[in-house]
Amino acid sequence: MPNDSATTGLSPQQIGLIVAGVFVLVSLFVYGIGDLMRLSIGRIAAISSVVFRDSIRKRILWLAPLAMFGVVLVSQYQRSVDEADSIRQTVKFCLFASGFLVTVAAVLLSCTNLSRDIETKVIFTVVTKPTSRLEIALGKLVGFARVTGTLLIMMGLFTLLYLGYRTIPLQRGIEAKLADPTLSDFNRQWLEHQRKEGLLATRVIRNAPDFQILGLIDPAKPTVRYMSNQQQLWMPFEVTPELLTPAGIENASPGDAGAVIAVRLEGRRISETEFVPTLPDNPFLVDPVDFTNRFGRANVFVNIFDENGSSLIAAPQINGGRSIFVRDVDSLEYLELDPAAVQVLAQVKRFYLVLSGVNPNFAIGVHPQDTTAQTAPAKIIIPAATQEGVRWIMPRTDFFSGQPDGGVRGGDGRFGQQLNGPGEQLAGFGRYRFSGVKPNPVDGQVPLEIRFAVERGGDEDQDTGTEALVKVVDRSTGRESPDQRVALESFRTTFVTAPAEYFASGDFDVIVEVISADRVLGATSLSVGVVESRYGFILNLFYSMLTQWMLAILVSIIGFFCSTRLSWPIAIMLTLALITGRWAVNQVRDSLQPGIGAQVAQSLGGDYREMRVIANTFDGLARLLNIVADFLPDIDAFSTVERIERMVAIPMSTLTGAGLVLLIFGVPLFAASYVLLRNKEVAP
Amino acid sequence: MQMSLSLHLERKSNKNPKFEGPSMATAVEQPSAASPGRFMGPTDAGLTNPAVEAAVHTRGLSKLYTDFWGRPKVRALESLDLTIRRGEVFGLLGPNGSGKSTTIKLLLGLIFPTAGQAYVLGERAGSVTINQKIGFLPEESYLYRFLNGEETLHFYGRLFKIPRRELKKRVPELLDTVGLDEKARKRKLREYSKGMARRIGLAQALINDPELVLLDEPTTGLDPIGTREMKDLIVSLKNQGKTVILCSHLLADVQDVCDRITILFRGKMQTLGDVKDLCQVKDVTQIEATGLGPLQLAELRAFVDKLGAKNAAITHPTTTLEELFVRVVRDNTQDGSSYTSSH
Structure with missing residues (x-):
């Protein structure tokens, strides 16, 4: 959430808490001291x-x-x-x-x-x-x-x-x-x-805070996150209108000089058999089925989404709607961003740069540990009148630290991100990264519980079930447990155990790979849990x-x-409103995110200043409702x-x-x- | 046969003798017409520091009821200056809407004054600590109807932090005092008759052995014997040195037990003084005589004229409190409007 109280350094919630605290102190310990005593x-x-x-x-x-x-x-x-x-x-x-x-x-x-x-x-x-x-x-x-x-x-x-x-x-x-x-x-x-265990057996389950669906896992390159054409790479950015305004130009507005997106990716061929080694006979003809693969190269589409996952910028405004080609690990590609698109970004303040793989024969690798401007996986460059004025806007820092907000995600499914099995597309890997978790082993084994939704196939096919391979990787040593073949059923828990030695350091990954062809699982961060201990x-x-x-x-x-x-009748109504107010706002939270103003402004059109007024008005109203909701009790707690x-x-x-x-x-x-x-x- | 004669001699020809009241030099205070209820200074009620010494002392006490928007609606009490001495039985009289209940509520802190101050037993009215010494019987018994008599008294006793052991002793005594038998005290209050409800209400008012007892219409709902017992109880409380403020429409009862009274009308104090003094008719002389035979009756006029009667007692006759009350109200209703009209 953007910091609206930058001048004081306190958020409205913090100010509210302080006011409430002072009120309690004054009312009970000053005004009511006699009654208290x-x-x-x-x-x-x-x-x-x-x-x-x-x-x-x-x-x-x-x-x-x-x-x-x-x-x-x-x-x-x-x-x-x-x-x-x-x-x-x-x-x-x-x-x-x-x-x-x-x-x-x-x-x-x-x-x-x-x-x-x-x-x-x-x-x-x-x-x-x-x-x-x-x-x-x-x-x-x-x-x-x-x-x-x-x-x-x-x-x-x-x-x-x-x-x-x-x-x-x-x-x-x-x-x-x-x-x-x-x-x-x-x-x-x-x-x-x-x-x-008994039907009332209860246990302490730990879930992974960092859950990503990768297209490829290369033990030789543990820090690289790969995606295939089934996944997307999300990179969070936070900007201000000032950051997006070209320097050295008088009365310039955000986006007056457009922007350039620089992405540094690694294209990695993963399928020799399907690789098209030669150019088509006529390079000007496009394969109507697989038009993106005419050159047999890794290519990536770039989109910009708001915080709700809705498209923020129209495709023609990013690189003219064309995908970019990724060559090798040093591939540094530049995309043009239209001035109008930059103006929209100036409204939302926070957005995701989303890269989607296109060619099924290639995995696209990103190096999120590279945090310098030269080597970052992506950055936005704002042109300026002078070389010194050029700004490089980097992704938000938590992207580099492996937080779940951002990273490689599967496609959106009904029950979570899609984790697909092998088929025409490359199978994905669900990577659940645990840190500082030290489970209590039972007979030298640590129990795991796996519960996915089977979105396609699975239970509908009585002849063949859905199977997956599960393994544990100790990140401190790099050692991998043997693959365990497990059967999965939709929304039913599969109980697995793995040797305790792979959990000893507390920092480990649980990797799930679907091996049943054409199966797609709906995966969430709660789909894999490590049983830390038993409970009553x-x-x-x-x-x-x-x-x-x-x-x-x-x-x-x-x-x-x-x-x-x-x-009492009005008191009952007001009580219900106060109890459920925050919950109700949460139900329409998607419509109240800061990006709503920009979305509305974009749909209405107009010049930059008009759009800004519209966006600010809607954002202001949405923020007001959010602040009011923040001051109501969160019954979800x-x-x-x-x-x-x-x-x-x-x-x-x-x-x-x-x-x-x-x-x-x-x-x-x-x-x-x-x-x-x-x-x-x-x-x- | 002993004969008794009572003869009224009128100084003025007046069928409805106007109340004049005793002089200010006596124990009776008479608020001036120009500024009703004006504070009468440190000598008020003969006390040098009435705010501390008096059982109740009010100074310019006013209450204005407003509507939701804060606009004035009803002026229920206007600048009341009143001092009630400790140990006296004081009657608060007035027709409906005169400000009696408002005064009681202000003294108990149930409502807050718009202006002025009120002191009860030396402390600001409404103070939580002073409630320790007050007993209050509201006009109806506003009690938890799902409790029985004993539970009710135990509940109020606990509010006074009376030890359980002492409560076990005091509760039956109080229930005996107010005349609730063993069977009645085990019944829920919702099953009580009005008279029984008044009795348990009185018991809760006395649970803390209060110094000041405020009784709002205490005899309502009581049968004649109950009424008599209530009056005896009030006298008994007075004899124990307690101050009793009585608010009642039953003027005969008030006249029987009160030392002093005030009559409120339309939020203003109209009169204040000793019951005996107030009920004297100053412009009428009464001669009482004993030992006069039938023959002497015929010669009475001449006898009186010659001032020759033996054992003649010449006094002012007394009126009833009821007559006084009606006269005060009538005199103040100059526009012919209803005496209960809002103002």
Whole structure:
């Protein structure tokens, strides 16, 4: 995200946090110091007890058995592909029911409790006792927390018992299936794993932060990233209008002198048989099927995409729409960028230069470790009036450090990046790069879990399954584990183990190569996981419930805050808006990225200044919405369902992340509630 | 048979004698017409420092209700200067909308004044700490209806941080005092009759053994015996040295128990003073005599004229508080509008 507060060095979020922190300090420790000093646990407990009893009177706790009944009912109609999926669905139902239940209970309780006390004037007999507004606010919130906590305990116990009950017949089913001699290899290894580990086995899974799909892996050149015509190389750039303005020209605007893109690539022939050694009889004729291959050379198309992956610059504006030819490792090619294209780049500030291989017979290598201007894989050159004024704009530095933002990607598939098997095209390699991960081996082996979507082929073809080779490369030594041939099924986990010695350094790559012809996998960074350690399901469930409880407390604070000044129906509406606001903005996040202004401006056309006004207006509005959303709580931080249903350990970072959101949003809102309540005339 | 005679002699020909009130030199304070409720200085109510010494002391206390946009809507109380001495039973009277409840709410911090100050037991009104010494019975029993009588008292007792052991002792005593039997105290408040609700409301007001008790319409909903018991309780509280502020429409009750009263009308204090003094009719003389036989009755006029009656007692007759109240309200309703009209 661009730094909008360059002058202060602080982002709007940081400024917001500081303001919130100062507000909390002033409201609680200056304005409310008297109330804070005479805070009584006894009074808070008394008020919370009344809230709890009120919820019992309202039969709120009866919602728990109702939700349980709903879970049991829905579970009867679930369609599962296997035993683990059955458990996964049941866990999902249970957690959805408990999360929904406590959130609704928290909204209703927190928005109506204070309003009703004021409506019925019961508040008269409470505030006329030696009870401070701080104690009232805390007592109410503790009461809400007690109610939601009780609901979660009930739902947690139910989940545990119900899962235990459901596991028994499913385990019997596994035994029965294993007795079947016609069982496929995939299913046998899968069922044996489930029998051995149990259906509720939970583990700590580590995923690779750096995931790329490469066209070729050359152990002799470990630092070179190769792509084939199935992949694209993405290089992130950040620019400012000033950077794109030619120096030494009076009143110049960005792009007045156009720009030149310089790419330094390595073309590497990978298929002798398909290589066309001679020119066609008539070099002016183009093969209608494979027109790009007429010279049998590596060629690359260059595109410029915005942060959403949408094309930003029309093809004719880059090198006149022509591809460039890559010769060898020293191939340095130049492309012209139209002035109009540079003007568009000046609007977005951040974009990707995307290279796509065209010729299937060649891999295109890039050397991302070369960070000098002379050897960088790509740079943008802005011409100037003098030699000294010429600017070279380099890719963002994290591109060189192997971060996932940028690098070689597979084509976009329905379920992730496409990792294709051999066929007419070159097969790809999924490279999952782990750093600083030291798994606990079991019997000298480290378990891996592999779960891809099979986008084409696979399950549709009953005769042949999808197979892949998996190996581990220790980056510190360069040693490779033997290839393991594994069977894959769409969205089903394959369990693999590899000798622990290849994981010893903690820095290793897991390489997945599809060997089944014409198969295409949908791969994400989560498709390959290393089992770091075992974990207890009960602890995982407890963490999940704890996270839900934190969300319920946050919802209660928001609801209470709204109800201090608003009637309960409006308070409920506002609470829901505040809770879901950020999530809602996230749903349309793609339309609110900084590039939206440039896209709109480009589609409307006009001269540079008009386009800039349009782009800035749209970007400003999008930024405003984003900033507003950033100041709302991120409820995604409380999401644990996806992990627990996959029997993956909820990491402590999830709990601390949820706690942090509760702290950052909850405490200032609570302080604001206290200030509002203290200044509120409770007599209607 | 002993006979009693009471004869009224009017100095002025007036069927509806105008209230004049006692002189300012007596214990009665009379706010000036020009500036109603004007603060009367350090000698107010005979106290040198009323803000500290008095049970309640207000100075220019005003409350203006505004609408959502901050525009003035209702002036509920206007510049009230009032001092209530410790240990007295004080009646706060006035028709509906006169500012009685507003005054009580201001004293309890339920609402905030637009102008002026109010002190309760030496501290600013609305202070959380001073609530430790206050008991408040609202006009209706605003209590949690899902709790039973005992639970209610335990809840309010915990707000006062009364130790559990002491609460176990005090709660049954209080329930006995207000006349709620064993069966009643186990029932939820939503099942209580209005009279029972008043009793439990009174009990919660007394749970902390308060120094100052504010009773808003305490006898509403009570039967005659309950009303009598309430009045006895108020007298008993006075005898214990507690200050009681009574807000009631039942003027006979007020007259029975109050030492002093004030009558508010349209947010302004109209009169203030001792009940006995206020109820005296100054322009009428009353002669009371005992020991007069039937024959002497015929000669009464001449007898009086000659001032020859034995044991003659010449006093001012008293009116009822109700008559006083009606007269004050009527005198201040000059435009013929309803006495409860908004202002």
